[in-house]
Amino acid sequence: MIAIGEASRQSGVGIETIRYYERVGLVPRPERAANNRRLYSAADVGRLRFLKKCRDLGFALADAKTLLDLSEQCSDDCRSVKELADIHIADVRRKISELTELEAALNELTANCASGNVACPMLGRLRSK
Numbered sequence: 001m002i003a004i005g006e007a008s009r010q011s012g013v014g015i016e017t018i019r020y021y022e023r024v025g026l027v028p029r030p031e032r033a034a035n036n037r038r039l040y041s042a043a044d045v046g047r048l049r050f051l052k053k054c055r056d057l058g059f060a061l062a063d064a065k066t067l068l069d070l071s072e073q074c075s076d077d078c079r080s081v082k083e084l085a086d087i088h089i090a091d092v093r094r095k096i097s098e099l100t101e102l103e104a105a106l107n108e109l110t111a112n113c114a115s116g117n118v119a120c121p122m123l124g125r126l127r128s129k
Contacts, residue, residue, distance in 0.1 A: 066084060
């Protein structure tokens, strides 16, 4: 059993994030030592690593919790995991499209910018209707 600082180091999840995950029920509350300090098992650290990987992939906390729950069931439900991942992929593609449109709009706004101008064309466009 290890303390929260070591669990944080081993999992890559910040201490405050671990505490938050516990408060919202994303992970079970850990055992407590006689001095009331949290004690984490290897399984607890594994859950934290799993959640970190999900978050690194951009999954929302609710989806990460669903994936964690599915991973801890006796029989992995691959269909549910794939459906969740497919929804996430579609969301990522939508965000990429939105960012591409944003990039094009910013490029258009800055295309006429030249340093030294008294009146900035970009600011003029942003002020216009």
